[in-house]
Every structure is written in structure tokens, then in C-alpha cells.
Amino acid sequence: MPVVSITNATKIFNPGSANQTEALKDINLSIEPGEFVSLIGPSGCGKSTLLRLIGDLIEPTAGQILVNDKPAHQARLDQDYGIVFQAPVLYEWRNITRNVQLPLELRGLPRREREKEAAAMLALVELTGFEKHYPWQLSGGMQQRASIARALVTKPAILLMDEPFGALDEMTRERMNMELHNIWQRAQATIIFVTHSIAEAVYLSNRVIVMSARPGRIFAEIDIDLPDSRSVETREETRFFELVNQLRESLRQAEAIGQ
Amino acid sequence: MSDPSIGQPPPGSDVDATGYSDVAVAVDETIRPWWRRGVFQHYLPAILIFVTCIVAWELFVRLLEIQAFLLPAPSVIGEAFTRNFNRLTHIGWFTTKEALGGFAIGCSLGILVAFATARWSTASEALMPFAIAANSVPILAFAPILNNWFGVDNPLSKMLIVAVIVFFPMMINTVRGLTLVDPAALELMQAYAASEFEILRHLRLPNALPYMFNAFKVAAALSMIGAVVSEYFGGNRSALGVFITQEAAQFRFHNSWAAIIIASAVGITFYLVILAVERFAIPWHVSVRGSDRG
Numbered sequence: 001m002p003v004v005s006i007t008n009a010t011k012i013f014n015p016g017s018a019n020q021t022e023a024l025k026d027i028n029l030s031i032e033p034g035e036f037v038s039l040i041g042p043s044g045c046g047k048s049t050l051l052r053l054i055g056d057l058i059e060p061t062a063g064q065i066l067v068n069d070k071p072a073h074q075a076r077l078d079q080d081y082g083i084v085f086q087a088p089v090l091y092e093w094r095n096i097t098r099n100v101q102l103p104l105e106l107r108g109l110p111r112r113e114r115e116k117e118a119a120a121m122l123a124l125v126e127l128t129g130f131e132k133h134y135p136w137q138l139s140g141g142m143q144q145r146a147s148i149a150r151a152l153v154t155k156p157a158i159l160l161m162d163e164p165f166g167a168l169d170e171m172t173r174e175r176m177n178m179e180l181h182n183i184w185q186r187a188q189a190t191i192i193f194v195t196h197s198i199a200e201a202v203y204l205s206n207r208v209i210v211m212s213a214r215p216g217r218i219f220a221e222i223d224i225d226l227p228d229s230r231s232v233e234t235r236e237e238t239r240f241f242e243l244v245n246q247l248r249e250s251l252r253q254a255e256a257i258g259q
Numbered sequence: 260m261s262d263p264s265i266g267q268p269p270p271g272s273d274v275d276a277t278g279y280s281d282v283a284v285a286v287d288e289t290i291r292p293w294w295r296r297g298v299f300q301h302y303l304p305a306i307l308i309f310v311t312c313i314v315a316w317e318l319f320v321r322l323l324e325i326q327a328f329l330l331p332a333p334s335v336i337g338e339a340f341t342r343n344f345n346r347l348t349h350i351g352w353f354t355t356k357e358a359l360g361g362f363a364i365g366c367s368l369g370i371l372v373a374f375a376t377a378r379w380s381t382a383s384e385a386l387m388p389f390a391i392a393a394n395s396v397p398i399l400a401f402a403p404i405l406n407n408w409f410g411v412d413n414p415l416s417k418m419l420i421v422a423v424i425v426f427f428p429m430m431i432n433t434v435r436g437l438t439l440v441d442p443a444a445l446e447l448m449q450a451y452a453a454s455e456f457e458i459l460r461h462l463r464l465p466n467a468l469p470y471m472f473n474a475f476k477v478a479a480a481l482s483m484i485g486a487v488v489s490e491y492f493g494g495n496r497s498a499l500g501v502f503i504t505q506e507a508a509q510f511r512f513h514n515s516w517a518a519i520i521i522a523s524a525v526g527i528t529f530y531l532v533i534l535a536v537e538r539f540a541i542p543w544h545v546s547v548r549g550s551d552r553g
Contacts, residue, residue: 057446076452083450089443093465093543102461106451134543 001069003158003190004031004054009063011049011216022215023049027063029209029218031192033157036184038193038201038208040247042255046216047194048162054192055083055160068157079107081158082151082189086166088143090135090150097122097131100150107154121149124183141172145179152187159191166196174235177203181230198251202243203230210247212254219254222247331513339513340520346502351521354499357414358486358525361421366478368422369429370471376430377437377463378455394427399485402492411493421485425478432474436467469544472537479533483526 011024023046031037039047052058053065056076067075075081082103090099100118109117122128125145135143144164151159164180165173177200184191184204195201201208205224212219224243226234234240313333319325320332327335340347372390376383402420409416440462448458490500499518506514538547 055450057449076450079451081450083447085443085446087443089441089447091444091462091465093468093541103451105461106453106457134548136543136545136548 001033002030002066003033003035003068004029004192005066005069006030006054007064009050009053009060009065011046011053011058012061015061024053024060025215025217027216027218031190033190034188035207036191036193036205038195038205039211040195040198040201040208040251041211041216041219042213042251044216045211045213045254047211049216050211051160051162051192051194054158055081079103079154080156081160082154082156084144084147084151084159084161084164086163088135088140088147090143090146092135095132095134096127096138096146099135099146100153102150103154117153118149121153122146124152124186125149125179141168141176144168144176148180148183152183152189155187157190159187159189161191161193163194163196165200173197173200178230178232180204185229198244198247199235202226202240202247203234208247210250210254212257219257220250222250328510328512331516335513336516336520339511340517343514343517347517347521350497350499350502350518351525353414353495353497354417354486354490354522355483355525357417357490357498358421358482358529360414360418361485362425362478362482364418365422365425365482366429366475369426369474370433372426373430373433373437377434378459383434390427390430393423394431398423399488402489405489406493412495414495417486417489417494417498420489421482424481424485428477428481429471429474432470432477433467436470437463439470440466468541469546472533472541472546475533475537476530479529480526483522483529487522 006027006029009024009027010022013019013021013023027050029050039050041047049058053060054067054072056065056067056072059073065072068078068080070078090096091102094102097115097118100121101114104114104117119128119131122131125148127142127145127149130138130142130146135146138146148164151161165176168176180191181204191204193201193204202224208222208224209218210220210222211217222243226237226239226243317333320330325332331339372382372386376386398420401423402416405416405419409419437459444462444466445458448462453461487500487503490498491504494501499522503515503518506512506518541547
């Protein structure tokens with residue numbers, strides 16, 4: 001049973017008005033449990049829109065989106081997913097552990113349990129010792145790891161990530177990629193990951209969805225047949241380069257038809 | 260930044276690859292002589308300027324032989340202050356109560372209306388025009404009328420003037436704080452299917468606190484001004500504004516000046532109290548945490 005199943009999803013912004021835009025057209029996509037799927041494409045291809053549709057932050061104009069076999073709306077109410085944005089979006093009045101505990105607080109979990117879960121998640125993202133720090137006392141990379149811990153603390157079936165490392169420098173980003181890969185393997189979550197970076201998509205994913213713009217459509221799917229366990233060396237393997245080139249070529253074609 | 264052992268991340272955390280070193284740095288205060296320690300050194304320039312101004316004022320009045328009814332020397336004012344100290348504190352407290360009462364009424368109403376307008380857009384549409392109109396009205400002009408309504412002696416007439424004056428800054432700032440919320444922070448709440456009340460409690464309210472403290476500071480200053488000036492239009496004999504006008508009318512300007520010192524002291528104290536509460540209530544906010552981290 002797929003975790004996410006999208007049939008003929010279409011999203012039109014401002015329908016009927018002068019600035020009507022067809023952001024997504026006839027999207028069909030199915031994501032299996034435990035998969036790491038990246039969405040990549042030229043700007044305006046609707047990859048973030050697709051992520052928001054899955055998370056029920058916006059509603060499709062037409063089509064059906066099922067998450068865990070129920071409508072996306074119900075899945076959101078059941079808190080079936082965690083979400084990570086490009087910015088860490090930590091609340092500045094809460095220290096790190098209280099930020100991570102927020103989703104559990106909204107679920108009404110007692111304090112002791114919340115603290116236990118948050119401590120486990122902070123250990124997972126290697127932020128043990130920073131519980132009492134406030135967000136502004138941490139670097140960008142650490143803040144983003146805290147936001148990943150917050151997204152994972154409810155043990156969601158799906159993790160939605162919208163260019164989470166877009167604002168980080170290249171070195172931190174590669175390091176975060178490695179950490180996310182490890183977290184993914186340990187947490188056994190399904191991850192849907194929006195990115196601009198070809199190398200990042202290849203390094204992290206089982207499958208990369210290439211999208212084209214105007215209207216946003218799925219242009220190609222590339223299976224990433226790298227070994228399951230990936231490390232620094234993965235980026236130096238021949239197969240890695242082949243896949244990067246294949247993805248780059250596919251993106252070029254996708255970009256061409258959008259113009 | 261003097262002691263390298265301070266500000267290091269706790270043991271067990273990895274700081275190698277990206278060098279996360281920007282954890283808050285505490286400066287050791289004990290290794291400096293007292294005159295170079297934080298608070299004193301921080302306020303030293305302000306103290307020097309104050310003393311210089313007072314000395315210059317004294318010299319100016321004495322050397323140019325300025326007549327006392329135009330500008331009394333600081334020493335004369337100081338003498339009037341100590342001579343009338345009991346009376347001044349008595350009338351100062353009377354007016355302070357008016358200011359505090361008006362502050363409490365105006366701020367409570369401002370916050371109440373702000374929550375209503377932020378919650379229900381119909382309330383916002385219905386109330387906003389009045390609030391903005393009220394802000395454009397020279398409220399002190401109503402002082403004689405309120406004196407007539409409630410009686411010149413009644414502190415309530417002054418409290419209401421103060422309440423109306425502080426209402427607008429309080430309301431508008433609270434509305435801003437409740438509504439100017441980072442869209443991503445709101446989307447996060449939405450993603451967790453948080454209720455309106457939970458969003459208010461966990462996001463909008465903490466977000467509004469810094470705005471509200473700014474409003475409290477403005478309102479503190481305004482409340483003392485409002486109370487004293489509305490007393491100029493008549494009031495209880497033991498009111499600060501009444502004392503100032505009466506003494507001035509009888510050419511005892513040094514007494515008026517002494518009363519102004521009391522009014523200023525109350526205003527400054529009021530402001531400092533709010534500052535202290537702010538530090539305690541929102542230690543996380545940029546305005547409070549200083550420049551620990553760039």
C-alpha cells in the first residue's frame with residue numbers, strides 16, 4: 001500500500017481571474033513506504049506546490065490525494081506528517097527542546113513524555129547538550145537540524161521537506177545531506193524532498209521526479225540505483241557521476257519544453 | 260570573549276566540521292576594576308552629561324544673573340525640593356495614582372479590543388475607524404468637559420483622559436503583534452492542525468509580547484503627561500498639575516520646577532519598572548538579549 005497516492009491532481013491558482021495560473025496539471029504519483037523521493041525542476045514547475053498539496057496546506061483544484069490511504073486533509077488532522085521548510089522556523093521564545101516538543105504539546109502529551117521524545121530526537125540530529133539554548137544561539141545548520149528533530153518527533157509516516165538546505169553553504173549542505181541520509185535510515189521514514197540541487201537529489205534519493213514548468217507536470221522519473229548506505233565516497237563513484245549527468249540532461253530537456 | 264572556556268558547546272556535541280562556535284559568549288565581569296564593570300561603565304557617559312548640564316545651568320543663571328522667575332538655578336530648585344519634600348511626595352503620589360489608574364484602564368481596553376479585532380475581522384472593520392479617529396482627536400481638549408461630568412476633584416476624570424490617551428498606542432501595537440506573524444510559522448501550526456486557540460497561545464501571543472511592551476513604554480510616558488496636563492484644567496488641591504499652575508501663578512516658579520522633578524522621577528520610574536518586567540518576561544527577544552550574537 002503506497003503512503004502517498006496522487007491521481008490526476010491539478011492545481012490552478014486564482015481560477016477565473018486575469019492572473020490565473022495552472023501550477024500543476026494531471027499529476028500522478030505513488031510513493032511507497034520508506035522511499036526517499038526528490039522533486040526537482042526549473043523554478044515555477046510547481047514542486048513546492050505539489051509538496052503543499054500532499055501536506056494539505058493547499059487544496060487541489062481537481063484530482064485526489066491520498067496519504068496513508070485517507071484524504072490528505074484527514075492525514076493532516078491526524079498529524080501523519082512532519083514538515084521542514086527552507087527556513088528553520090523555530091519559535092524564538094522557545095528554547096531548542098521546547099521547539100522540538102511543540103508538535104507533542106499540540107497533541108497534548110504529558111511533559112515528561114515530551115521531554116523524553118525530544119531528547120531522543122535531539123540525540124538523533126546530534127544536538128544533545130543544546131536543549132536549553134535559544135535558536136539565535138545556534139548556527140544555521142544546527143537550527144535546521146533542530147527543525148528536522150521537530151518534524152520527526154511525532155514519528156510521522158512521511159516527512160515533507162521543502163528545500164531544507166537551500167540557505168546553507170555548500171560544505172554545511174553536504175554534511176547535512178550525509179546526516180539526513182543517516183537520519184532517514186535510522187528513522188525509517190518516507191521522505192519527500194524538494195530541491196534545486198542535482199547532486200543533493202542523487203545523493204539522497206531512491207527516486208528523483210523531474211518536473212517541467214507551465215503547467216507543472218512530471219517530466220521524468222529517474223531511479224537512483226546507488227547502494228542503500230551512502231557516505232562521503234558515494235559522491236566520488238562513477239555511478240554517482242553518471243546519474244548526475246543523466247539527471248542534468250533530463251532537467252535540461254524539462255526546462256526546454258517549459259519555454 | 261576573554262575566557263575561552265566560556266561559551267564552548269557542551270561536551271559530547273560535535274563542533275568539528277562546521278565549527279559551530281557561535282554559542283552565546285559571557286564576559287567575565289570579575290576581572291575588571293569596578294569603574295570599568297558593565298553597568299557603571301555603560302551609564303558613565305550619560306551621568307557625565309547630566310552633571311555637566313546641571314553645572315552649566317547653575318553657572319549660566321549665576322553669571323548672567325538670570326531672574327529667578329525666568330529660570331531658577333538648580334540649587335534654588337533643589338532647595339525648594341527639599342523644603343517641600345513631604346508635600347511634593349504627597350501630591351506626586353496623588354497624581355501617580357491617576358496616571359496608574361488611567362494606564363490600567365486604557366491598556367486593558369486596548370488589549371481587549373486588539374484581541375477582538377485580531378480574532379474577528381468584523382470587529383476589526385467595526386472598531387478600527389473609531390480607534391483611528393479617537394487617535395486624531397486632541398483628547399486633552401476634553402479635560403474641562405470631563406471635569407464637569409465627574410467633578411473637578413474626582414480623580415476619575417483624569418484617569419479617563421489618561422485611559423483614552425494610552426488606549427490607541429496599546430491597541431494598535433497589540434494588533435500588530437498578533438497579526439504580523441511569520442507566514443511560515445503560521446504554516447507550521449497549520450501543518451500540525453493546531454486550533455485557533457492553540458495558534459493564539461503558542462504563536463500569536465508570544466509574538467505580540469515585544470510589541471506590547473513597546474506600547475507599555477509609550478503608554479507609561481503618556482499616562483504621566485496626561486495626568487499632569489489634565490490637572491492644569493483644574494483638579495484636587497493635592498494634585499501635581501494643580502500645584503504647578505498655582506505656584507507659577509504666584510511667581511514661586513522654583514516650587515513649580517520642584518514639582519516637575521517629581522513628575523519626571525515618577526515618569527522615569529514607571530518606564531524603568533516596565534523595562535524590568537520586559538527583561539523578565541521576554542528574555543529571548545532581540546531588544547532584551549543585546550548583542551550576544553551577531
